[in-house]
Amino acid sequence: MAYNNAVVNNVASLKVVNTDEALLKIVPKPANGWPQDKNDPLYFPKTNNAPIPGNKDETLFVDTDGTMHIVFGKGKGGKDFGLQPNSVYIWEFAFGVINNSKEDVWASVVVEDSLRPYVFLKQAKDNRDWKHETGYLRLNNEPGRLFSIKVDLTDFQGDLKELTGSIKVLGEAR
Numbered sequence: 479m480a481y482n483n484a485v486v487n488n489v490a491s492l493k494v495v496n497t498d499e500a501l502l503k504i505v506p507k508p509a510n511g512w513p514q515d516k517n518d519p520l521y522f523p524k525t526n527n528a529p530i531p532g533n534k535d536e537t538l539f540v541d542t543d544g545t546m547h548i549v550f551g552k553g554k555g556g557k558d559f560g561l562q563p564n565s566v567y568i569w570e571f572a573f574g575v576i577n578n579s580k581e582d583v584w585a586s587v588v589v590e591d592s593l594r595p596y597v598f599l600k601q602a603k604d605n606r607d608w609k610h611e612t613g614y615l616r617l618n619n620e621p622g623r624l625f626s627i628k629v630d631l632t633d634f635q636g637d638l639k640e641l642t643g644s645i646k647v648l649g650e651a652r
Contacts, residue, residue, distance in 0.1 A: 496544040502583065502649045503576040503622070504546050506538030512571060512624070522574060522624050538573055546573065548645065550629055563634045569627045571602045576622035581651045584614040587625055591643030598628040599645070614650065 497504045505520060511532040512522050533539075536556070541547045550567065551560040561567055577583045588611040589597045598608035601615060602624035615623055627645075 494544070496540050497546050498540050501578050502585065502647065503574075503578055504647055505574045505576065506536075506540065506546055507533040507569075507572055507574075509534045509536070512574075520574070522571075522622065533572075537569060548627075561629060561631060563631050563638070565631050567629045571624045572627045574622050574624050575617065575647055577617035577649075579651070582616055582618045583649045583651050585617050585623070585650075586614045586648045587612045588646045588648060589643065590646060592641045593643030593645070596629055596631055596634065596641065597643070597645070598630060600626055600628075602626050617649075 498506070508520065509532045513520050515521060535552050535554075537550060537552050538546060538548050549558050551558045553559045575585050575587070577585070587599050589599060594610055598610060599612050600606065600608050601612060608628050608630075612625070617623060
C-alpha cells in the first residue's frame with residue numbers, strides 16, 4: 479500500500495544581497511569610470527578612445543535598500559536639480575549587467591511607467607537606434623554588458639513635475 483502523506487526535509491539556503499553583488503549583477507558606473515585593468519572584477523573592454531566621464535554625481539547608485547537607484551538630475555552636494563524641458567541628456571556606459579551564473583542567461587532592459595515616453599536605452603557598443611527596451615542579449619562568461627541611457631525631453635508637454643518609474647533588468651536562462 480502507498481503512503482498518504484510524507485514530509486522530507488532538505489537543507490537549503492537563500493542569501494539576500496545588494497544588486498551589485500547578486501547572481502544577475504547590476505552595477506552602476508563607478509565614480510572614476512570603468513576600470514581598464516583586466517584583473518578588476520568590474521573590467522569592461524573599452525569601446526572607443528574618447529574620454530568617458532565617471533559617475534561622480536552618483537546619478538546611478540546602490541542605496542541602503544540594496545537596489546540601484548537613478549536620479550537623473552543629481553549633481554553637486556547630492557541635490558536633485560532636475561532636467562529642463564526641450565533638452566536631451568545622455569549617460570554613456572551608465573550601468574553594467576553581469577551574469578555570475580555558470581549558465582548562459584539572456585537579459586533585457588526595459589523602461590516602465592511615466593518614464594517610458596522620455597527614457598531610452600541601448601547596449602553601449604550598439605550603434606542602432608535608442609529604444610524603450612533592449613531586447614534579449616546573451617550573457618555568458620564574458621565581462622557582461624554595458625548600457626547607455628538617454629533622456630529626451632524635446633516632446634515633453636504639460637506641467638513641470640517629477641516623473642517616476644523603473645528600469646527593469648529581466649533575465650532568462652535558456
